[in-house]
Amino acid sequence: MDQQQMFALIASELGINSRQVKASVKLMEEGNTIPFIARYRKEKTGELDEEKLRSIEERYHYLTQLSSRKEEVLRLIDEQGKLTDELRKRIEQSTKLQEVEDLYLPYRPKRKTRALMARARGLEPLARLMTETADVSAIEEAARQYVDGEKGVESTEKALQGAMDILAEELAEDAEIRKWVRQFTWKNGLLISRAKDPKIRSVYEMYYDYSEPVHKMPSHRVLAVNRGEREEILKIRISVDEEKIYRRLREWFSLPLHSFLEAVVQDSYKRLLSPSIEREIRSQMTESAEKQAIRIFSENLRHLLLQPPVRGKMVLGVDPAYRTGCKWAVVDDTGKMLEIGVIYPTKPQEKVEEAKAEILRLLDKYLIEIIAIGNGTASRETEAFIAEVIQEAPRPVYYIIVNEAGASVYSASKLAREEFPDLDAARRSAISIARRLQDPLAELVKIDPKSVGVGQYQHDVSQKELGNSLAKVVESVVNYVGVDVNTASPSLLQYVSGISMTVAKNIVKRREEIGRFTNRSQLKEVPRLGAKTYEQCIGFLRIHDGSNHLDQTPIHPESYGVVESLLKLLEVEPGQIGSDKLKELLKQVDTEKTAQELGCGVPTLRDIIGSLLRPGRDPRDELPKPLFRSDVLKLEDLHAGMHLRGTVRNVVDFGAFVDIGLKHDGLVHISHMSKKFVRNPMDIVTVGDIVDVWVTSVDVERERVGLSMIPVTTQELMETK
Known part of the structure; x- marks a missing residue:
């Protein structure tokens, strides 16, 4: 090709x-x-x-x-x-x-097979005779001529078996036969799962006596049985109507089958084709399931990274714990750490009054409006404590539970040690939790995307494929949002189009040497940032309050000439970018005609106009803001039919996990997402969505909550039961 x-x-x-x-x-x-x-x-x-x-x-x-x-x-x-x-x-x-x-x-060169050994013993002519005559006696008579102890053919039976081995391998290696058997098994096969020991309790109990059509099995169940098999809890096989396969294999021979060829058909399928095709089908199922799991993780990660930043707020970040205490950090509206410490409101110390006094002091001193609490160990107890304390604050204060997945990975990383060399990992984690609320994208890019906790079975898929896919997602989001070159960390800059970590560090180093960049052209002076890199990255880098108003937009410098011509055509000055006058004029532009006048493409002009209408725009600001809380919700408070609002934390094949203010997220099963049939949960919700849910079930012992996005009443639930 x-x-x-x-x-x-x-x-x-x-x-x-x-x-x-x-x-x-x-x-x-x-x-x-x-x-x-x-x-x-x-x-x-x-x-x-x-x-x-x-x-x-x-x-x-x-x-x-x-x-x-x-x-x-x-x-x-x-x-x-x-x-x-x-x-x-x-x-x-x-x-x-x-x-x-x-x-x-x-x-293909093979290891020593039965067919290869038979050919080496000169039995191929006997194999050909088997396919050319239906006379069994003639075949048996011919077989006697091949008996030769020196060649390892000690009897007529061994001669006949060797000839059949040759034909069995040829049949199993026929490309059309393999293709047919593979397709038939895929369309008609059943995956059968059984327990190795039914007496053992495990998370795989639903698969102890389970079967499902191969081509219909969803990815999360494929990965689940694979894991159960690896852990030696389950035995897996594929069952298929073998008689239909035998009928197809018999057609491969051009004459009516005699006893020897019938034995060839049976042996070829049982010994060679069936195990090989089953491995291929299982591999195909796993590959498809992994692709789906990676796609789900990637979509979830994209929406997580696009969560709107909470701007202009002092934030108190709290990393909950028991014995070692809750580490806290006050972070200003730029992400700078102002003060850090530890309180002991939880067991075993339970210094509640001291902790309360400290929190009230911080709320007063820094005029804190929002407290970000990590959702790890002791989160529920810490949330209850914070909810009680803020009731005594002299002005409204809210809190939010922040998913701290990966925070510990960042806290112990080389990057965190370089950023905060004098702090221990737990205190760095408190800072990270606060910053995650202020700017999720800027903080989350500091950790391995695989650690953010928004996937399903991510440890069961190809880590290389997962890593590559997630890196592309981060790159896509960072460039979609754009990066403030005067505040971005190297971790964020390295995902900008064309920029390597070396160049990212050089940008930050140059910024520290000269102070703020005031125009995009200054980036040409950064070591290792050559002409090609500049071309690739510069449109995605923003400079706010710089010497050129266009530097705060996604407009590429290669189009600045077009912008200048457009402004002249509209009779406005560059200083009027962002003004109501310019916006009104831009809305009246005929893009087809004007693009021709300016000598540029229509898509480019359309993008230029969009950028001038909203200079400095952050697309994340248009998304729903996080859901803040002022009071704690306990599992014991819930009852069937109760109406709540929550934030979607994770979307998987079988539904969505929603944060409703408890330690553990509730599950909205795919069947409870809409009154209409839902093929994919992502068609209904994405990570970060604020949704209305109704409680369908509460399991206090296992700390599980069932939710529905379809309004239900207590009476309806009772009638359903």
């Missing part, structure tokens, strides 16, 4: 034209990043978004690998002198790696 064919195939799959694919691949090969291409090369790609561009990148990489593998397989078969024109054509026309590997299988 040549490059043009690849472009045409990708275009057909994605529903776009091949010119768009060709242009996108060319831009990628020139070293342009996907965020840059999506934002600043719309004319060339036909306005393809990041999702389409990443699909092109992934598919082109796969097809390139496929093409290389085809060349390698053709070479290897040709070296054996077995490459026919028909085989070459079949390999060249293959569109999947699996098809190529199936065609190569008969020619």
Whole structure:
């Protein structure tokens, strides 16, 4: 498959034209990043978004690998002198790696198999005779001629068995047969799960006597049984109607089957095909499940990173604990740590009055309006304590439970030690909890995305694939939001298009040397930030209150000339950017006509106008604000039918976990999300959404709460039961 064919195939799959694919691949090969291409090369790609561009990148990489593998397989078969024109054509026309590997299988060098040993003993002519005559007696008579103790054929039975071994392997390695059996097993197979020891109690009990169609099994159940099998709790196998498979295998032979060929069919499937195809199907199920789990994690991470920042607020961050006390940190509206300490309101010390006095002192001294409490150990007790204290505050104070997943990872990291070398890990964690509320994106980029706790079975998937996918999500979000170059940490800057960690550190070092950057051009002086890097990153870096009003917008410097011409056309000065007058004029612009006048593309002009209408815009500000609380909710307070408001913390295949103010999140099962059929929970909710829920069940002993997004009353729940 040549490059043009690849472009045409990708275009057909994605529903776009091949010119768009060709242009996108060319831009990628020139070293342009996907965020840059999506934002600043719309004319060339036909306005393809990041999702389409990443699909092109992934598919082109796969097809390139496929093409290389085809060349390698053709070479290897040709070296054996077995490459026919028909085989070459079949390999060249293959569109999947699996098809190529199936065609190569008969020619692949093998370890010592029964068929190889039989061929070495000269039994291949006897195997051919078995397929050419239905006369069993003639076959048995011919077999006697192959008895040779020196060659390891001690009897007629061994000669016949060797011939059958050859045919069984040939049948199992036929590409069309393998393809048919694989598809049949996928469509009709049942995954059967049984307990190795039914007496053992475990989290896998629902799978102790379980079966489900292979092609219908959702990803979370596939990963669950895989884990149960790894932990040696479950035994897994795939069951399928073998008689239908035998009927198909019999058709491979051109004559009516005699007893020897019937034995070949049975042996080929049981010994060779069935175990091999089952491994392939299980692998296919796992790969599909992992992709879905990674997709869910990625979507959740995206929405988590896009949570709106809480600006202009002094925040008190509290990291709950028992024996070692609750560490607290006061952080100002820029994220700077002002004071830090520890209180002991929980067991075993229970110095409640001292702790209360300290919190009230901090609320008064720093005029704190919001307290961020981590959701880890002792969170519930700490929340109850804080809720009681703020009732005595002279003015309104609210608190919020912050998901501290990964905070301990950050606190013990080299980055945290460099940032706060004089503090222990627990105190760094309190600062991180406060900052997570102020700017989730800026703080969460400091930790490994896999540690943020918004996935399902993330430890059961390929860590390399997961890491790559999550890194792309972080990169996408950071560039979508934009970065203030005068406040950003190296951890945040490294995700900006084209910037490496080395360049990110150099930017911060240069900032410390010269003070604030006042215009984008100054970044050209940063070591290792060359012309290509500057081109890729500069549109995503913001400078507020600088010497050029355009530097606070997503407009790329390469388009500044177009902006100047547009402003002249509208008869306004650059200093009027952001003014009501300019906004009114921009709303009246005919983009098609004006783009032609200015000599630029319509998409570019459209983006320029959007940026000038809202200079300095942070897209996160348009999302719902976090849900703050002033009183504690206890599990014992809940009852069926109770109406609550909560924040979606995690979305998985089977539903969503919602923070309703308890230590543990409640679960809204997918069946309780809407009165209509819901195929995917993400069609209904995303991480960070504020939702109304109704309590359906309360399990005090297991600390579990069932929720519904469909309004229900106590009476309705009683009638359902």
